[in-house]
């Protein structure tokens with residue numbers, strides 16, 4: 078049986094304007110109120126509107142002591158529709174207090190143990206050692222894990238800006254599977270505490286924002302399950318176990334300096350190291366991959382790492398058997414241009430990352446460049462310049478089929494096949510002309526347009542571009558079709 082507020086229930090409604098009350102009721106009825114929970118006279122819930130707002134209401138003796146909401150309207154000191162919506166939800170969950178009191182009687186345990194004897198850079202015991210949950214919550218969370226309902230998609234290391242400066246954080250993207258649908262979960266934590274946990278499981282939408290000095294970690298059962306998974310992950314991989322970011326950079330520079338010195342002092346004859354580009358074409362998406370080696374050339378699986386290793390003069394593994402000590406090799410003359418091109422792009426990406434880190438609160442060390450580098454805009458223009466007049470190996474993918482081929486990079490004049498017909502009606506009255514036809518599908522660089530023929534990758538020269546520009550502007554996806562009316566002709 079639901080226990081409802083009696084006459085008293087009118088009291089809280091008086092605080093609200095009628096329209097606000099109506100909106101609140103609408104929100105409640107349409108299930109905008111999510112994750113209602115209760116502890117020590119305080120109710121918390123999320124209200125999902127155009128944004129997700131956090132509402133907190135303290136009720137004693139059936140009378141609201143205070144109401145808080147994170148929406149702008151409430152920030153100005155008003156009673157808002159989100160509060161009203163939550164009040165309706167509290168009314169309907171009249172039994173909740175009782176139920177929660179029972180829950181509170183249930184024995185609580187700490188699922189994660191603080192341990193000082195094991196060193197781990199990130200440690201769930203350290204960040205959630207104070208967390209207390211009921212034994213049944215643990216059981217439920219473990220069951221979710223056993224049923225493969227909870228998992229981790231990705232763990233990224235990044236930096237979070239606080240008033241104390243930049244601190245290293247781990248960002249975990251997790252999921253929960255509910256009725257075959259995936260719901261996202263996020264957990265961000267630094268070495269000492271959980272910064273943020275979000276759960277988008279329907280009906281839960283639990284948000285937790287950690288604040289310094291708060292030992293009251295408030296999480297849902299899905300997040301508890303995710304924390305168990307994170308604990309396992311950290312124990313297995315111990316990520317982030319480096320001194321710190323700045324020290325990393327110094328260490329890297331130091332090693333690179335040492336090795337370069339070695340390279341210059343090496344007396345033994347060194348083999349030249351070759352790097353060759355492969356032009357990757359998938360529809361109109363262009364990219365570049367690399368092959369490298371001394372005699373046999375291998376596909377470079379991680380271009381960014383390759384450049385870092387070469388700069389540092391360290392060894393690189395190709396496949397499972399070949400190990401090349403890059404300190405002993407110099408890049409061959411003909412490979413220098415492609416190496417410099419790639420190195421420049423990697424530097425660009427790094428400075429973009431640095432910029433992102435400085436401008437955003439959360440910055441993720443992006444996975445960055447791996448096996449392919451996208452070619453677009455200015456990059457495409459520069460790449461063409463490097464290989465103009467040369468034939469470049471290519472992997473071409475179209476309509477799902479891949480093929481190996483080569484393209485000659487050259488300047489070209491695109492072919493237009495235009496058909497011009499007179500628009501004449503039955504009485505032989507001339508109404509105008511109709512033009513239709515095809516133009517090549519152009520790919521845009523920053524400065525130039527490009528197109529493919531059977532065996533060439535062609536750049537449209539500036540003179541040609543000027544001439545064909547009006548036509549190209551009429552073309553839509555390679556097709557031209559327009560009519561010039563009689564009036565226009567005269």
Ligand SMILES: [Zn+2]
Nearest residue numbers: 146148157159
């Ligand atoms: Zn509000």
Ligand SMILES: [Zn+2]
Nearest residue numbers: 276281297299
């Ligand atoms: Zn949840």
